[in-house]
Amino acid sequence: MQNQTKNGEAPWTILKLLRWTTSYFKSHDIDNPRASAELLLAHALKLERIDLYVRYDQPLSGGELSRFKALIKRRGKREPIAYITGEKEFWSMPLKVSPAVLIPRPETECLVEAALAVLPDDSDGDRKKRVLELGTGSGAIILSLASERPGHRYFASDRSLSALAVARENAVRHGAEAIRFFCGDWFEALKGGGPPFDLILSNPPYIEAAEIPRLQPEIHRYEPVAALDGGTDGLDALRHIICHAPACLADGGTLILEIGYDQGDAVQSIARGCGAYYQVAVRKDYSGHDRVVLLRRGQAPDG
Structure with missing residues (x-):
């Protein structure tokens, strides 16, 4: 040419x-x-x-x-188009992306749908819920929830300052400046206490470390490894979040996580071992694969 x-x-x-x-x-x-x-x-x-x-x-x-x-x-x-153009659509919202954040995937909308199902509409008169996203990246998930249920209180964390800068820019772009972003590694920044959250959600890294070099070049060459690497068995981050979330969840509060297509049984076993959840349910994506797990903290209600 x-x-x-x-x-x-x-x-x-x-x-x-x-x-x-x-x-x-x-x-x-x-x-x-x-x-x-x-x-x-x-x-x-x-x-x-x-x-x-x-x-x-x-x-x-x-x-x-x-x-x-x-x-x-x-x-x-093999550089991803989203990084070349600097933008990716998620939940019908154009979002800025950079190599500091994972590119939002369509399957992650299943996580948003699961969260919306347990997050009440503002019109029901219930008190405002406190919602926390861990590892927010571009802010795609928390922004999607805030756009659909604007009456609640939203918080989002990431251990990467560069990622938080992208998320904040997206929040301003979509008029969601009320979201409170903070830097921290999972629950580290919350050890000082504070009111519990009604809903905690995350799309954590869940790919086995040995599998990452075998992924498409667009992924393993360009996307942040920290957002992909789930350790030897792919469950390190999931295990950590499941076992530490109860300390930050209100009684009856919900933890929702995106998981790998073959991790449903393992995640349910981890949840049972923690002994802090009375309800654990795995939901499939539109391809029929395990994609989202919902865990309800506390004791099963009577009756």
């Missing part, structure tokens, strides 16, 4: 570029080559994807072509 066409050659139009880039991505085993080409070209031209087809015969200037070529090279090295 040359910036300037030779005499007699047709210019690089939007449609011609999309076709060439799709073919190039296919030859480099890039997933969803056409969609990838559209997203990157729209980003380079500062257009919406639909505009590419409205302006399909528009030729690119030399500067536009150079910018697009740079994006193609990055994607060809």
Whole structure:
């Protein structure tokens, strides 16, 4: 692909570029080559994807072509599109992302759905609930809850200051400045006490350490390892959260965690061993895999 066409050659139009880039991505085993080409070209031209087809015969200037070529090279090295464009949609909200945070996945919306099912609407007259997200990353989960149930009190932590900066920026972008963000490693910052939480949730690292190098290059080369590595058995973070959450949960409060597709039985065993929960339920995602576990703190109510 040359910036300037030779005499007699047709210019690089939007449609011609999309076709060439799709073919190039296919030859480099890039997933969803056409969609990838559209997203990157729209980003380079500062257009919406639909505009590419409205302006399909528009030729690119030399500067536009150079910018697009740079994006193609990055994607060809398997850098995720979300990091290239700096944005990812989650729960119908555009969110800023950077290599400091895990890219939000569609399956994590199952965690949001499970949380909304136990978090009352503001209209029911109940007291405001205290909700805590551990390891917030981009803030995708806590922002989704705050957008759906704005009347509650929201808190979110992360041990990475860089991640918290991204989450705070997303909160401002979506008018959720009331969320209180703080830095801490799981429950470390809460050891001083304080009112208990009614709901604690997290998408913690749950991949076995030995499996990480075998993941797609987009993941193991670019996403933060600390947000992926669950230790030797993948359960280190899950084990820690399950066993320490009761000290911060109100009686009858709920802990909701995203888990790996094959971790349901192990997580239930960990929960039973803690002896602090009277209800443990595993829910599946839309592909039929274990995805979310809900744990209710305290003793089973009478009757």
